[in-house]
Amino acid sequence: EVQLVESGGGLVKPGGSLRLSCAASGFTFSTYSINWVRQAPGKGLEWVSSISDGSSYIYYADSVKGRFTISRDDARNSLYLQMNSLRAEDTAVYYCARGGLYCSGGSCYPRPFDYWGQGTLVTVSS
């Protein structure tokens, strides 16, 4: 059974930092692209970042570019999101989701997310 379990959320002050983790099981983690998608309270879904298998390709939403860093550790079957310079508008549930990226011939294309974790809440407030 595919499982994605996020952790690391919490309350942080504006300008602060937080590191989210996502532990994967039930599939060959190293062969899949993995993503972060967030959802502000009572709002819709927003894609945040994608990382390809092998970490060759990384993409960010403009809203987080330069502040967030996605990474993965295939030996630990884990995905990470380092979030710096946090703002109130970053407050959301952050989901880890599988898929989301297809790369071929040096180009990558977005794709649907087939499995999602339960999410971890990040609250940015003074």
Place this chain on the structure above:
Amino acid sequence: EIVMTQSPATLSVSPGERATLSCRASQSVTSNLAWYQQKPGQAPRLLIYGASTRATGIPARFSGGGSGTEFTLTISSLQSEDFAVYYCQQSNNWPNTFGQGTKLEIK
């Protein structure tokens, strides 16, 4: 950025009836359109991808249609567990973008 617009915002339907949800893209996304279901306090679940292909384990009462800029999700006979929020997502262009959601509620 491609803007996805879903309608209606809320749809009230009785159990056993048919529900049709709409999604419009601001420019063509060919058939790179997915639908997700989200229940309160839960993660989204992939229902449909490629505009019309059901994901693994999704019941046949869910069907997707359309191409280009106009898409629909149809639930043929609503079950109690189908009342939820539904999102469409385009994966034709970066960044992939979601619609604002349609809440399907019990009439």
